Amino acid sequence: MRGRRLLIVLILIIAAAVIVFFRTYDGKPGPLPSEDEITAALNEYDSEADAAVLLDRVRLAEEHVFVPFISSQGIHGMGFLKWEKRKWSVTRVDMSGRPEVRVTDQSDPSGRYVVWNNNPLEKVKEFRFYLIRDRNAGMSDRVNYYVPRVQMEELVNVTEHPYGAMPFPEEWAGIMREDDKLNKAPAVDFMDNIFSQFYFRPSMLYVGYLPVYAEDAPPRSGSSKSGDEDTEFMMIMNETDLEKPQ
Incomplete structure (x- = not known):
């Protein structure tokens, strides 16, 4: 009985470790989203971005991307994508340029x-x-x-x-x-x-x-x-x- 309890405890510890690993491990960055997907993500992150034209997608590092854009009002802004939690996410939008x-x-x-x-x-x-x-x-x-x-x-x-x-x-x-x-x-x-x-x-x-x-x-x-x-x-x-x- 004691051995069975130890086995159950060991299984629970391993399961917890696996869960923590998959929640914190970002993995290798996947392909960048399309221009339409990035534009939508910028506007969802900041409704005032009003991004209309992406000028470029500049990879600064494997997990960091710089996205200069122009809004529908002609404002030149900057968006930043980061690979975290196994997906690309907008982490910041700056409208000053x-x-x-x-x-x-x-x-x-x-x-x-x-x-x-x-x-x-x-x-x-x-x-x-x-x-x-x-x-x-x-x-x-x-x-x-x-x-x-x-x-x-x-x-x-x-x-x-x-x-x-x-x-x-x-x-x-x-x-x-x-x-x-x-x-x-x-x-x-x-x-x-x-x-x-x-x-x-x-x-x-x-x-x-x-x-x-x-x-x-x-x-x-x-x-x-x-x-x-x-x-x-x-x-x-x-x-x-x-x-x-x-």
Whole structure:
């Protein structure tokens, strides 16, 4: 009798494990839905999307897809699909079309893309994307430290590419990895690594962009954005935020 009870308990444990596995295992992504199916899913997710024309379906990663679209009112928006729970789902719709960072891998900066879908009526000629770290200096535990400035630039011709998905340059990803290591360096390593003096500081890296408009561009109007766990917003910059090469 005792052996039978143990067998029943074991079967229940295995059954529970199988159920948990199938509920959490997403499996290999299946084929993308058709354009009509994606359009319907975008409009179901956000009734204000009013998506009418899909411009593209850009696969950022195996489980992430970027969908720039135009609404029936001519608004240029962005939709995002993600493979989860063994199906493709809309996880976010953005109706501003302004640049932002889409994260496909939280553990690696290389899994980041700058995405945008600019309305040609805004007459943006160029996006200048920047990875910035502000210069900083001070003293901690009687030790002086200096953090040099980082300013790295990537240019995109918006006239030629009104929408797009720019993968993070490897130079950007490399700096972000090193910055993350410095932030995580434990205090006990201080004497062994002169750079570990930065262990106590928060990261000061950020990504921003500067839109360059045509002379006859219409007045700019703002619009709100709301994100999700895979979104990182970008700061809109001015010329005064940038340093000129020496």
